[in-house]
Each structure stands twice: as C-alpha cells, then as structure tokens.
Amino acid sequence: MSNRVDEREVIKMHIEFCMNDGGSVLYTMESNDVAGVLAAAKGDKVIFDKRIYKYNSHILNHYVDNGLKKQELLIYLDEE
Template identity: 45%
Template sequence: MNVIFVLTTTGEEVLEMVSTDVAGLLAAVQGESVTFPFGSYSYDFHNLDHYLEDGVYRQELVIYLK
C-alpha cells in the first residue's frame, strides 16, 4: 500500500513509500517519535484514503506528524 507522511501544521508531504506491513508501520510510528534524516516528529493521526485511478480503486495511508 502507498504510505504518505504529512506534516499536520503545513500539509507538507515529507515522505512517500510503499509498505506491505501497514499494521506494523502504524504501530511503529505511534511510538515516542518518528525520525527521518531531516528531522524528528511525533505521530498525530492517520487517515486511510480510497481513490479511483485508471478505473481501479486504490488505497493510500496518510500518516500525519507534528
């Protein structure tokens, strides 16, 4: 599934990735902090989006960070 990390305050997309372990990824980001080479953030909330692309329904997990 496509996973996007977004900053809650600005709406800026920080990272986009693909993961087959969404439950594990969500458990990991809900810990004390999420660290990237360019900064550390805290989990805020997440949203599962569904959209239609080329006639195929797709899912996208958006993880919001503060």
C-alpha cells in the same frame, strides 16, 4: 466491474508521512504491512533527515484511479 480483488494480487498501500501543520510531505513509501508501519509511527518518535517528529493522526483513503482500486495512508506528524 467487480469490486472484488483477486487474492493472488499483492496490494501495496501508498503511504505518506506529512506535516500536521500544513500537509507538506516528509517521506513517501509503499508497503503491504500497513498495520506495522502505523504501529511504528505511533511509537515514541519518527526520525527523517535527523529531525524528530511525533505521531498526530492518520487518514486511510480508498479510491479508484484509471479503473484500478488504490489505497493510501496519510500519517500526520508534529515536529518536536
């Protein structure tokens, strides 16, 4: 099995915004603009359901699921 990814494939990364104190998931999305999402999350604040959060840290994870290469970005937030 090759580790190479066909350049014609558009890979979207799974992204989860999680609470830093317990890991509960606030929001889930997929994007191919991971740098943009991460830069926005590191900004002044993130708002979900009228609640304000601030960026704390992130984890970038690469894994294989059912023979497919997958990626996920976990962004941890603190409530303000």
